[in-house]
Amino acid sequence: MTIFNSLNTSASALTAQRLRMDVVSSNIANAETTRGKFVDGEWQPYQRKMVEIKEKDSFSSMLSRAGTGQAGSGVQVTKISDDSSPFKLVYDPGHPDADAQGYVKMPNVDPLKEMTDLISSTRSYEANVTVFNASKNMLLKALEIGK
Amino acid sequence: MLLFSNTITSLENALKTSNIQQKVISNNIANADTPGYKAKKVSFQNVLNSEMASIKATRTDQRHLEFTNASTTGAVVKNKNSSYHSNGNSVDIDQEMSDLAKNQIQYNALVDRLNGKFKSLQTVLTGGR
Numbered sequence: 001m002t003i004f005n006s007l008n009t010s011a012s013a014l015t016a017q018r019l020r021m022d023v024v025s026s027n028i029a030n031a032e033t034t035r036g037k038f039v040d041g042e043w044q045p046y047q048r049k050m051v052e053i054k055e056k057d058s059f060s061s062m063l064s065r066a067g068t069g070q071a072g073s074g075v076q077v078t079k080i081s082d083d084s085s086p087f088k089l090v091y092d093p094g095h096p097d098a099d100a101q102g103y104v105k106m107p108n109v110d111p112l113k114e115m116t117d118l119i120s121s122t123r124s125y126e127a128n129v130t131v132f133n134a135s136k137n138m139l140l141k142a143l144e145i146g147k
Numbered sequence: 148m149l150l151f152s153n154t155i156t157s158l159e160n161a162l163k164t165s166n167i168q169q170k171v172i173s174n175n176i177a178n179a180d181t182p183g184y185k186a187k188k189v190s191f192q193n194v195l196n197s198e199m200a201s202i203k204a205t206r207t208d209q210r211h212l213e214f215t216n217a218s219t220t221g222a223v224v225k226n227k228n229s230s231y232h233s234n235g236n237s238v239d240i241d242q243e244m245s246d247l248a249k250n251q252i253q254y255n256a257l258v259d260r261l262n263g264k265f266k267s268l269q270t271v272l273t274g275g276r
Contacts, residue, residue: 003166006173013177020180053181071170071187071223075177124180127240131173134251138169141258142162146265 003139005073010132012074016053017128019077020121023049024114031109034097043097046107048083083108150268158261164189165254171223172247175238182234186243190224 027048030036036046056076085108093102168189178184229237 006166006170009170009173009177013173016177017180055178055181055184071167072174072178074174075181120180124176127176127179127244128173130244131176131247134247135169135173138166138251138254141255145258145261147262 003142005071006135007132007139009072009074010128010135012056012076013128014125014132016051016075016077017121017125020051020053021118021125023051023080024118024121027109028111028114031107031111031114033107034095034104036107045087045105046109048085048107048109050081050083051077052079052081054078152264155261155264158257158264162254162257162261165250165257167223168246168250169254172243172250175243176240176247179236179238179240179243182236184236184238185225186229186238187223187225 030046033046035043037044053075055072056074087105087108089103090106091102092098092104095104098104171187171189175186226237231237231239
């Protein structure tokens with residue numbers, strides 16, 4: 001048990017939320033990207049990325065949880081995965097990436113979804129900053145014992 | 148004669164509990180978006196038990212329950228039945244944030260009392276000068 005445990009927990013959450021924000025900005029930035037991946041001599045549009053997060057588990061934390069039930073040690077990102085929902089088809093015969101029928105495959109990015117994700121991660125980030133400051137003040141207060 | 152009274156030990160235990168509480172709250176808030184995560188709580192019963200341990204009690208009969216002197220400071224328990232989000236997460240962020248504020252004030256109050264205790268000891272040691 002170290003005194004910085006709760007600070008490390010909050011820090012891991014800040015990292016995870018920051019990554020969520022990064023992925024959201026990447027999605028919004030690439031909302032119109034028709035050339036995301038080059039597969040079999042053909043351009044595929046950008047695929048929306050999603051972040052998978054789970055509770056952080058180290059061997060020591062699992063061991064101590066098996067014994068007495070411990071607080072846990074934060075959160076971690078396991079994977080950034082692709083959204084496999086279908087691409088949007090837009091009729092634009094003049095587009096360089098249009099197919100024989102004149103349709104262009106556009107990325108499966110929904111700006112509405114991205115904005116709610118962005119707000120959600122911003123709020124979580126703020127909450128974790130508050131917790132971080134609270135823990136920090138407690139540690140500083142502990143240093144005042146016996147002064 | 149005890150120089151350091153039981154009060155200091157009680158305060159120390161309460162500080163430990165407060166510390167665990169802080170860890171649990173920060174972990175809950177850190178996992179507010181984690182699918183399937185269940186919020187944890189520091190169970191009050193154990194806190195109560197550890198406070199009871201500082202109360203002197205005499206057993207008049209062998210069959211009476213023992214007043215254990217264990218210095219445990221709250222166990223972390225998980226509530227597996229509740230759910231706040233469709234993804235199985237049970238963190239109530241409002242509850243956690245108010246618990247956080249409460250815990251911080253309590254911690255500060257405990258440190259203040261501990262300091263007060265040391266101050267009065269010092270007054271005794273210096274003979275009131």
